[in-house]
Amino acid sequence: MPIDKSQVKKVAKLSRISLDDNKINSLSKDLDSILTFVEKLNELDTKEIKTLKSIADKTLEARNDIVDDGKIKNDILKNSPEKNEDFFIVPKVIE
Template sequence: MTIDLKTIKHISKLSRISVDEAKAEKLAGDLNSIFKFIEKLNELKTDNVEPLTSVAETTLRLRGDEVKSENIKEEIIKNSPKENKDFFVVPKVVE
């Protein structure tokens, strides 16, 4: 697939980005080199290759669920803009 100046100008018009002639030529060359690289990647035989989530084959370390702070409800509630002993009250945002 190759990109010509007409296609670059059409894309710039659709995206409402002004591109002058010099930038359009450079952009066409850059996009064409990207598409050539993609075509090379498509030639690779990946039939027996399983997909990876990472190149480093590691597993996440699990940690136990531990309660680090107990009974801090009063400390949290006193930061509320309005006084209330059960809930954190904030100004109304949606009407």
């Protein structure tokens, strides 16, 4: 059994996803079967294999280091659930 309920709770916390107890139960079962499925890879000895770094057959290009704010402040703020003229607004962080 690769994963148990307490680990699922921990991963949910790391993923910033709230889950009720019912969901944790059903997801634990699913995650366990998925992880069991992917553990098939352990059949393979990969000690000598180099890790694949990129599937793109090219070196990534660097652009010139020029500051450009894009002049799209309003566009960026447009879809925000809560904002004022210049900022995204979020619930209180410090008590």
